[in-house]
Amino acid sequence: MRIGIAGITGRVGRLLVEEVQAAGAVLAGGTTRTPDRAEGLPAACPLFADMSALAEVCDVVIDFTHADTVVANAQALAAKKVAWVLGTTGLSAQQNTAVLKAAEHVAVVHAANFSPGVTLVQRLARMMGQALPPDAYDAEIVEMHHRQKVDAPSGTALAIGRAVALGRGVALEDVRESGRDGHTGPRREGAIGFAALRGGQIAGEHDVLFTSADEQITLSHRAFDRRIFATGAVRAALWVKGREAGLYSMEDVLGLPPL
Numbered sequence: 001m002r003i004g005i006a007g008i009t010g011r012v013g014r015l016l017v018e019e020v021q022a023a024g025a026v027l028a029g030g031t032t033r034t035p036d037r038a039e040g041l042p043a044a045c046p047l048f049a050d051m052s053a054l055a056e057v058c059d060v061v062i063d064f065t066h067a068d069t070v071v072a073n074a075q076a077l078a079a080k081k082v083a084w085v086l087g088t089t090g091l092s093a094q095q096n097t098a099v100l101k102a103a104e105h106v107a108v109v110h111a112a113n114f115s116p117g118v119t120l121v122q123r124l125a126r127m128m129g130q131a132l133p134p135d136a137y138d139a140e141i142v143e144m145h146h147r148q149k150v151d152a153p154s155g156t157a158l159a160i161g162r163a164v165a166l167g168r169g170v171a172l173e174d175v176r177e178s179g180r181d182g183h184t185g186p187r188r189e190g191a192i193g194f195a196a197l198r199g200g201q202i203a204g205e206h207d208v209l210f211t212s213a214d215e216q217i218t219l220s221h222r223a224f225d226r227r228i229f230a231t232g233a234v235r236a237a238l239w240v241k242g243r244e245a246g247l248y249s250m251e252d253v254l255g256l257p258p259l
């Protein structure tokens with residue numbers, strides 16, 4: 001099984017190199033715009049400037065890069081019929097549409113967070129959204145990440161928010177309150193709030209709080225090391241090889257029954 005890594009010089013990309021090799025798969029190559037940053041990568045690993053060239057030598061590409069690459073990567077992988085494990089966050093509506101279009105041609109596993117723990121938190125958040133009435137329980141999501149992170153709120157926070165919204169039978173876009181500052185007025189009933197903190201080298205922390213007049217229930221997830229994302233993504237790559245075209249989630253990879 002030949003796995004390629006888009007964003008191979010990145011924080012997650014470099015861990016993916018180790019995890020692909022630990023899984024006994026072939027490290028087929030990686031993409032980089034800056035080959036001079038490739039120090040420390042295996043000398044035998046081919047480096048390519050773009051996804052089309054990488055796709056030629058792969059069965060599956062694992063992609064942890066930047067939202068700006070998503071449209072071109074989607075088109076390249078669909079054209080070459082190569083499966084895609086996509087971890088990049090901060091996607092616009094147009095970039096999400098490109099992912100869906102690619103999934104008409106190839107198998108795509110798309111997750112804002114490849115850790116098994118967050119996959120379960122999303123499920124629990126959905127169940128809590130369903131069980132706790134929005135006029136009584138205020139849902140707020142707090143996340144903290146390292147100082148280099150470029151998108152906010154995190155993809156995971158938004159995925160958890162979407163799960164709560166799904167449980168409540170509403171669209172997140174209709175109830176989202178992000179980045180409160182200044183004279184915001186009171187909290188809207190049924191709002192799902194987001195707060196994003198940045199600092200140090202925190203790999204990823206997410207809390208979902210449901211607060212009523214009488215009690216508070218909190219779901220917490222802490223990633224102690226970002227390797228958890230790399231091991232999850234490699235697990236997804238091994239799982240997705242040979243699958244039919246379609247959009248898959250980490251729930252599918254873990255084999256969780258539908259809710």
Ligand SMILES: NC(=O)C1=CN([C@@H]2O[C@H](COP(=O)(O)OP(=O)(O)OC[C@H]3O[C@@H](n4cnc5c(N)ncnc54)[C@H](OP(=O)(O)O)[C@@H]3O)[C@@H](O)[C@H]2O)C=CC1
Pocket residue numbers: 006007008009010011012013031032033034035037064065066067068069086087088089090111112113114115151155226229
């Ligand atoms: N789903 C999940 O479980 C997780 C998702 N993520 C997400 O994965 C993505 C990458 O995270 P991380 O590894 O920390 O980021 P890094 O910035 O460390 O790595 C991203 C790599 O992508 C490459 N790249 C290609 N195109 C661009 C571009 N237009 N702008 C910036 N970089 C580009 C860069 O390599 P070069 O310069 O060599 O081309 C860079 O090294 C983020 O969106 C992050 O939120 C992160 C952790 C877990």
Ligand SMILES: O=C(O)C1=N[C@H](C(=O)O)C[C@H](O)C1
Pocket residue numbers: 089090112113145149153154155156157203204205
């Ligand atoms: O950029 C990161 O580091 C992370 N990004 C993902 C996100 O935006 O949710 C997942 C994880 O929290 C780490």
